[in-house]
Amino acid sequence: MPNGLFQQAVKSCPIKTSLFRRALFCAVLLPVLAPSAGAQEDSGATFRIESKLVNLFVNVTDRNGSIVGGLTKDDFKILEDGRPQEIAVFERESAMPLSLILAIDTSASTAIDRTRERDASKTFIHALMREQDQMSLIEFATFVNLLVPFTNKVGQLDHGLNSLKGGDATALYDAIYAASDSLASKKGRKVLVIVSDGGDTAKNSTYDDALEHALRGEVMIYSIIDVPIEASAGRDLGGEHALITLAEQTGGKSFYAEQGGLDKAFAKVSDDLRTQYMIGYYPHKQEPGISFHRVSVTVPRAAAEQFNIRYKAGYYSEPPEQPKRRVPID
Numbered sequence: 001m002p003n004g005l006f007q008q009a010v011k012s013c014p015i016k017t018s019l020f021r022r023a024l025f026c027a028v029l030l031p032v033l034a035p036s037a038g039a040q041e042d043s044g045a046t047f048r049i050e051s052k053l054v055n056l057f058v059n060v061t062d063r064n065g066s067i068v069g070g071l072t073k074d075d076f077k078i079l080e081d082g083r084p085q086e087i088a089v090f091e092r093e094s095a096m097p098l099s100l101i102l103a104i105d106t107s108a109s110t111a112i113d114r115t116r117e118r119d120a121s122k123t124f125i126h127a128l129m130r131e132q133d134q135m136s137l138i139e140f141a142t143f144v145n146l147l148v149p150f151t152n153k154v155g156q157l158d159h160g161l162n163s164l165k166g167g168d169a170t171a172l173y174d175a176i177y178a179a180s181d182s183l184a185s186k187k188g189r190k191v192l193v194i195v196s197d198g199g200d201t202a203k204n205s206t207y208d209d210a211l212e213h214a215l216r217g218e219v220m221i222y223s224i225i226d227v228p229i230e231a232s233a234g235r236d237l238g239g240e241h242a243l244i245t246l247a248e249q250t251g252g253k254s255f256y257a258e259q260g261g262l263d264k265a266f267a268k269v270s271d272d273l274r275t276q277y278m279i280g281y282y283p284h285k286q287e288p289g290i291s292f293h294r295v296s297v298t299v300p301r302a303a304a305e306q307f308n309i310r311y312k313a314g315y316y317s318e319p320p321e322q323p324k325r326r327v328p329i330d
Helices: 003-011 019-033 037-043 108-128 154-161 172-184 207-216 237-250 261-274
Strands: 054-062 077-080 083-085 087-092 098-105 134-140 144-151 189-196 219-225 253-256 277-281 292-298 307-310 314-316
Touching: 054 292, 077 277, 098 108, 098 172, 108 154, 108 189, 108 261, 134 154, 134 172, 144 154, 144 172, 172 189, 172 207, 172 219, 172 237, 189 237, 189 261, 207 219, 207 237, 207 314, 219 237, 219 261, 237 253, 253 261
Parallel strands: 098 134, 098 189, 189 219, 219 253
Antiparallel strands: 054 277, 054 307, 077 083, 077 292, 087 277, 134 144, 292 314
């Protein structure tokens, strides 16, 4: 039996099939599809089960920033490490459950905006949350503090926002690392919304730590950059750039709060999450020995400059070389 037919048969298992049924399915098929020992020696065939579905959440806008809807599966082309991939799952305006962590910077540099951040966050929560969604609330300053565990009860989240406290340093990368840990085991779409003026002064986790952990957890980062004074000499432009690139690399987006205020920035995040394409594929012809696989999503029928297409940079297929450390959340 050709290798491709065997892989196709394995992939035909429904995505939501339990591990037991998938194992039973493969156990039944293996004796039927696998060649005899002699045949395998003659052909030199190597069999590999490729059963991990790679999910990409994709946003498409035009040159004016308007959302492009109505695209179909056939409009998209997917490459992994430069190799074309066949789209197996396609959904428009994904209704998948949303697991979201709202992380608010409560360091000393943001104290002036604390009330405004709290009120805008409440508006965002009430507008976004659906019955099938779960949200958690954390604050970060010198340390990362869990205010509300995952819940779909907006009243609990409101109460948590009323409990924001201040601190001196800014443990931004610790917050991203810890939030990615919490989101990694969730199903569906996993989103981290960060409200901060940029910069990490705690110096525990690094930018690379935070980015790798977010990508391993399949977490999309949305950065809301809240700079109290636009022309302030005290602005951390490097920190702002880090928030922008973290969003770009994970398939999210960044917004400056002064461009219409926090309410408008939160509204843009909400709109973005409601207008995503979900594209899934089973990796084909992966080169062995590569841990991080880069992906590319295009719409071939359109000129390159016509659409702005956002998606994560890639994904890790192998566990980290070093054991995962823990970032404590108080």
